[in-house]
Every structure is written in C-alpha cells, then in structure tokens.
Amino acid sequence: MSTFYFIAFLSIFFSILVISAKNPVHSILYLILTFFTFTIHYILLNAQFLAIVNFIVYMGAILVLFLYTLMLINLNKESEPVKPFMVKVAGVFGGGILAVAVASSLKLIGASNPVLLQNPDLGLVKNLGKVLFNEFLLPFEVSSVLLLSAMVGAVLLATKEKEPKAA
C-alpha cells in the first residue's frame, strides 16, 4: 500500500509540475513522467496489458508527437498570446465549478471501500481479450470506427484541395 501512496504522490507531484513549468518542453517531459507513474499504477493493479499499452501508446507515441510539435513551434514568453480579462474570469469560474463538483462527489462517496479485485488475473492479456471481444464487442468496434473516422478526417484535412480545372 505504501508503494501506492508513494507513486500516487509522484503522479500528483509531476502533474503539478506539468502545469507550473515555464518551458513547454519541460512541461511535456514532466507529462511523460506522469504517464510513467500511471504505468506503475497499472502494474500495481496487475493490469499488465493496460500498463504496457499505456507505456507504448501514450509514452512511446502520443507524447513523442507532442514533444515533436512543441520542439518545432518553439513556444516562448514572447509568443504567448495575451489573454483578455474575460477569459481569465471564465477560467476562474470554470475551475471553481470543477472544484465544487469534485468536492461534492467526494462527499457523496464518503469513505470508499478498499478496491478489491474479484479476479486478480483480469488484467492479463488473455482474459482482457476475452472480455473485450465477448462482452464489450460492440463498444470496442464502435470505438475503432471512431478512430478510423478520425483518421480519415485527418487525411482529408491534410490533402490539398484540387484546383478547379481552368475552364
């Protein structure tokens, strides 16, 4: 249990660093560390497949692309857009609502039961695959269609529009 608290502390610590870091590239690097602690959380839950997929997809691919973009656009203080006053007010308001929602939901839950896995092997590849392709086949396929449509959309946005032929 102490491992959990230590890792949980690290994840929160790094996620605070993500939003407080001055340099956007540093902030992405902290985000990578945050995701790494998430991977450890999954391993602690014996969800090996989820852990490794989080590792490959988030740390190995998505954040690499984040880093890639940030390196290219070279954000710094000078290029930071000035936020108008209204946006700041809206931000504070939105944050306050989120805080209220989180606080109230925590109060509703009260002391939660310690999470116990009914089946500790649930996170292994074989079991997870069986669950995904039997019980949750439809949502699984629907989400893959969602990804496919996103991909098609990206390709569509990226292709140049063909110039109309000169009449």
Place this chain on the structure above:
Amino acid sequence: METTDLIFRIVLIVVIFAISLVVAMYSTYAERKVAAFFQDRIGPNRAGPWGILQPLADGGKMFLKEEIIPTNATGFLFIVGPSLAILTACIGSAVIPWGSAIAIGGHTFDLQVTDINVGVLYIFGVVSLGVYGIMIGGWASNNKYSLLGAIRAASQNISYEISMGLSIIALLMLTGTLSLKEIAEQQHGFAWNVWRQPLGFILFLVCAFAETNRSPFDLPECETELVGGYHTEYSSMKLGFYLFAEYINMFISSAVMATLYWGGYNYPFMDNFAAWAGPNPAAIFGVVVLFGKIFFSIFFFMWVRWTIPRFRYDQLMDLGWKILIPLAIANIVLTGVISTLLK
C-alpha cells in the same frame, strides 16, 4: 522467491549486462573490420594482435576527451539524453530467453531474467522509449542540426513502429502468446517462425533497421545534411554513450529477431543431441546457437550498411507509410485467411 533463485537471477542480470556491453564494444571493432573487408582493406590492426584491443583504446580515448557542455544548452537535459539512450538500450535484454532451462544440483534455472506474459509488448515499449534519449539530447543541445536530427528520429521511429507492430501482429496470430519464452519454445527443433512468416520477417527486418537508426535509415545522424545529427554538440563519453547505445540496440534487436523468427535457442536435431549429450550441454549449445544467430544478424546489419546508400527523407516516409504498412496489413489478412483455412 528462493534465495538460490534470487542469486541466480542477479548473476544472470550481471552476466547479460556484461555480455551486451562486450558485444556492443566488439561490434564497433567488427563494424570497422567488416567495413574494411567489404572495401578490400585490412581495417584496424595495430592495437594488439589483429587490432583486438582497438575497442579498449577507443573507449579509453572517449573517457579522456574533454567534456564540453555548450553554454546555451539545457544543462540537465543535455546529460539526461545520452543516459536515457543507453538505459533504454540496455533494459530490452530483460525479457529475452537466452536458452532453455539448466539444471544444477536439483534446481532448474531459466536462462531468462523474467518471463512477463507481455514480453513482446515490453520490447516494443522499450523500443518506443528509445527515441526519447535522442529527442531530449537533440533538443537540449540548442543547435538547429541537433534539433533537426531529433525531429527526424522521432518521426522515423513513430512511422516505423506502426508497421513493426503490424508485422508482429501477424506473428502473434500464429503463436497465440505474447511471452517470448513460449514463442521460443514453440519453435522447437526446426519449426522456426520465419518459414511461416517470411513476409512478416522481411517487414520486421526493415523496421528493425529503421528503429535502430542503422544505415540505410540513419537519417537522424546524416552527416552530409546535418553535420552530426542529434549528437552534433556532444563530446567525450556522452557521445560515446550515444554511439554505444546504437550498438546495444543492434544487439538487442538481433536477439529479438532471432527469438521471434529464427527459432531462438532451438536448432535442428536438438532432441537427438540432448539424448546423446545430456540436457545441460544441449541447453548450453542452444545458447551458443542463439549467439551464432545474433552475430550473423549483426553481421547482416553491417553488411547492409556498407552496401546500400542512405534513403532520402521523403523516400523513407513513402516506404514506411505507403509500402510497409499496406504490406503488413495484407500480411495480417493473408495469415488470418490461411490459418483459418488450414484449421
């Protein structure tokens, strides 16, 4: 875990670590020798007989060179880069089965550090992490050539990881397991996966070249365009680490390739040999066979490097996205159809 088992594990880790470092060290020597032979030359032959001590001399030189950290570099990340590169190169060896079990005094010891049941994916994760060393180092150098090298490395790795993953999926459809140990055991004798997955193997091989940044895909360090690529600003042992990481990566990916496709520690007539010589010598011979395969594969990496010129960047992307990925998907479909028909 038992004490003897724990001690054995620790010994195994140290031994594997040492072996990968030595192999990487002598790969640099072999690279120069092989290059020389391909070009009708002799190669390094001054340090010791046949130049055998050359890697030590090189290493000593690297350590004694002046350390330069550019003034405008991000100091901490500049050091993190090469450290991460060599770390990710080394941890890949943890899941590779180096041989079948050996029995000593009633105990059986697996010649594998740990057999996690998502071994293949673990290798993937480590490989995809490997690009961070290059990216962080390239960015922290605060040099446009380094940055361009880092960016090339990132986009190249991401692109080729996809086709690599797809080529492995076809293999996993046949093996039905993600554990490298089980995959190795399934290829008992001469039933190597390469006979069942020739196209998949070729795809994997091409992607392995791209992932280890080896020629013809060594664009991140393309000296004709980018000075030194991501390690332009590096000197001394930090540069050494980057170069070393490449060779360790080559060793590990050769080992993975041998395990996934070339039967790992299996060899033809291994049962007959085991019956004749006893299980332990047979297991040790299996390790030798695996290393033979690995060394041939490393030689092949070098052979290709000294034959094929570098790709242009757009050709690289075309190859990755327009040829390898469709081929890999076709391979998956083909494998699925054939294995269903044969059932």
Place this chain on the structure above:
Amino acid sequence: MESLSNKRKVLEVKPLNFLERAYLPAIVGGLSTTMKHFFKKPVTISYPEEKREFSENFRGMHSLKRDENGKERCTACGLCALSCPAEAITMTAAERQKGEEHLYREEKYAAVYEINMLRCIFCGLCEEACPKEAIYLDGDIVPSDYLRKDFIYGKDKLVEAPLNQ
C-alpha cells in the same frame, strides 16, 4: 541543336518495372556484390612492415655519392643549390688540405652540406644540375620526425657509407 560530333546519345528513360520498384532484388544484387569483395584479398600494404616496390625513376631521399676509391665526389660548386626551385640546399665550401686526398676527389669540397627536407619537392633538378654526378635522389622515403629542425639533413645523413665498410 544539331550535334556536330555525333557523339550525343539520346537516353531513353523507361519507367521502372515492378521488380525494379520493389527495392529488394536490387538490394540483394548489391549485397552479393559486396559479399564478393568480402572474400577478395585486401589491397592494403601495411606500410612500415611491407613496402611497395619503387619504380625505376622514383625520387626519394638524396645521397651524396663517392667515387670508386671512396672519395666524396661533391666539389661544392653550388649548382645544385642554384638549380633548386625550393631553395632547400645550402652548403659551405672548404679547401682540401694535405693528407685529405683519400677523402675528397677535388681540391674543393663541401664542409657543410644541408638539405631541408621540408622544403625539398623531390623534383630531381639538383641531380640533373650536378656536373660531378655527386648527388642522386635514390634513397628511401624521408622518415617522419617531430621537430622541424630535425628535417635539415646534414652530411652525416646524406653522404654514402664509405666503400670499405
């Protein structure tokens, strides 16, 4: 434009066929070529241990010759120094004393004869200018050294060994 020499060849660029576009056959061809070279004998000559045979007219380090009786031929006329385009040669003349007849052929000889090997371009003009056939560039390659001053070769290094040794 009309070609005058008729040497112009019109190249026909054919689109690559499938095998050519597939990379792999070409790569296999390249690999086999390099493999052939792998088993060829290296052409390297490991220099200090093995030496390539010099050609007839190779010009190496200078040597000051002696005649058939072992006397130095050089008479310090200075023609070699004059002919030298790199001005590498310098010398001091001296008169032969009584009792030195077995050492020097003429009445005048070079007491100091120095060639700066860093300046010398091994053109062989000194050899051609010499009226006494006293200097020839028939030696080996000039060895390397650490200091510039060590490349100024005096008579100790240039004069041929005496005959009776």
